[in-house]
Structure formats: C-alpha cells, structure tokens
Amino acid sequence: MWHSPYKLYLYPETIKQSTDENEKAIGDFSSISKTLKELDFIGTKQGERRYTTGKNFVSLLTFMGCSPNIELEPxxxxxxCYIEIIIEKEAKFFSGINIKAATCPECKAKITDIANxxxxxxxxTNCKKTFKTNRLNWRKTAFIAQYCIVIGNIYESEAIPNDQLLDALKAxxxxxxRYAYIREDGN
Ligand SMILES: [Zn+2]
Structure with a gap:
C-alpha cells in the first residue's frame, strides 16, 4: 500500500494562475519529472504521476534523527515512501489536520483556511482588510500551489529536502x- 497520511510536500514559491499558465504548469510536469529522474530522486513509474523512490532518494533529503524509520521498497x-507530482487546474490550498494557523498581517486574527x-x-474575515494570500506564514503546515511534489510516508520534520534537490527544481x-509537512486524517 502506497498511501500514508504523513507527507512532505515540495512546492514552488510562485503560484501560477491564469489559463495560459495552466498549460505551462502541465508543461512543468515533464520538466519536473525529467529533473527528478536525472537526479535519481524518482525511480520507476507506478501510476500516472507516481513513482517509486530512486537510487539517490535518501541522499537528496536530510534525515533528522539517527535511524530514520522509512520503507523504500513497495x-x-x-x-x-513514494513520490507523486500533483498538477491542479488552478491554485489550491493544501493543508491537513496538523495545520498551524497563519495570522492576518493587519489584525493578527488566526486564519486556518483560504476561501479562494x-x-x-x-x-x-475579522478586520475586512486585504492581504496578499501567499504572504501568510503557515509554519510549514499549509501552502498554496498549482503544482507540487508529494513525498509520501515522511513524518513531520523527519526529513528536509537538501540544497541540491531544491536548486535543481529552482533551475x-x-x-x-519551499516545503511543508501535511498530515491527513488517517481514517
Ligand atoms: Zn485581519
């Protein structure tokens, strides 16, 4: 079984939004999967956009703690652990049951969801002032993106992506x- 409620997400800082950009985002799937393949971060394809871990999976992440309890073989x-590339039609708010509320830059009201x-x-909703949606700080528990990379079965703060991986994605x-840890309701 590949599903796990614990996931590490990698996502681009810039959010793509318009219809034209949608096409670009789809294009990004092939360039991102190519990059991940060249790095040997991903292995063999298991679903439309899901992969087994590649040979360098462990070395492109920095694992915290002395003996990480991770299962690499299906x-x-x-x-x-598996890797999946997610492409949405438009920007989406990703969060889970571990969300840490962001605060309104004006009135400091707690924000736990984004309407649009x-x-x-x-x-x-509290002070009625406007703020830039992607400026909110969810402390690595939520984010907005149109596309992202999911690394399944990584617990919160168990591993962080290293610079080689992040630099290759940036290029x-x-x-x-950036990255975030999202825990889904397991039941
Ligand atoms: Zn406010």
Missing amino acids: QENKPY PAVENSVC TSLTEW
Whole structure:
C-alpha cells in the first residue's frame, strides 16, 4: 500500500494562475519529472504521476534523527515512501489536520483556511482588510500551489529536502521551492 497520511510536500514559491499558465504548469510536469529522474530522486513509474523512490532518494533529503524509520521498497501491507507530482487546474490550498494557523498581517486574527486560493488577494474575515494570500506564514503546515511534489510516508520534520534537490527544481521552474509537512486524517 502506497498511501500514508504523513507527507512532505515540495512546492514552488510562485503560484501560477491564469489559463495560459495552466498549460505551462502541465508543461512543468515533464520538466519536473525529467529533473527528478536525472537526479535519481524518482525511480520507476507506478501510476500516472507516481513513482517509486530512486537510487539517490535518501541522499537528496536530510534525515533528522539517527535511524530514520522509512520503507523504500513497495510493500503490500505497510506504507512506504513514494513520490507523486500533483498538477491542479488552478491554485489550491493544501493543508491537513496538523495545520498551524497563519495570522492576518493587519489584525493578527488566526486564519486556518483560504476561501479562494486562486486569487492573489484575500480579505480578512475579522478586520475586512486585504492581504496578499501567499504572504501568510503557515509554519510549514499549509501552502498554496498549482503544482507540487508529494513525498509520501515522511513524518513531520523527519526529513528536509537538501540544497541540491531544491536548486535543481529552482533551475527547472525558475522559482524558489519551499516545503511543508501535511498530515491527513488517517481514517
Ligand atoms: Zn485581519
């Protein structure tokens, strides 16, 4: 079983939004998968956009703790690490049950959801002032993106992407990449 509620996400800092950009984002799938393949971060294809871990998977992440409990080989009965590239039609808000609320830049009200992630500016439900949606700080537990890379079965702060991986993605997509840990409801 490949599914695990614990995931590490890599996502581009720049959010693509318009219809024209949608096509570019789809184009990005082939360039991103090519980059990940060249790095040997991904292995063999398992689904339309899902891959097993490649030979350099472990060396392109920095694992915290002395003996990470990760399963790299596909298993029938327990979760294992895999990589999936996600492309959405428009920018989407990604979050899970571990979300840490962001705060409104004006009134500091807690924000735990974004009504319309595809729109650049959001209105605070508390003070009614406008703020740039992607400026909010979710402390690595949520983000807005149109496309991203999921690394399945990585626990919160268990591993961080290293500079070689982030730099290669930046060179491919011409934007900085960030990361977040999202835990889904497992039931
Ligand atoms: Zn506010």
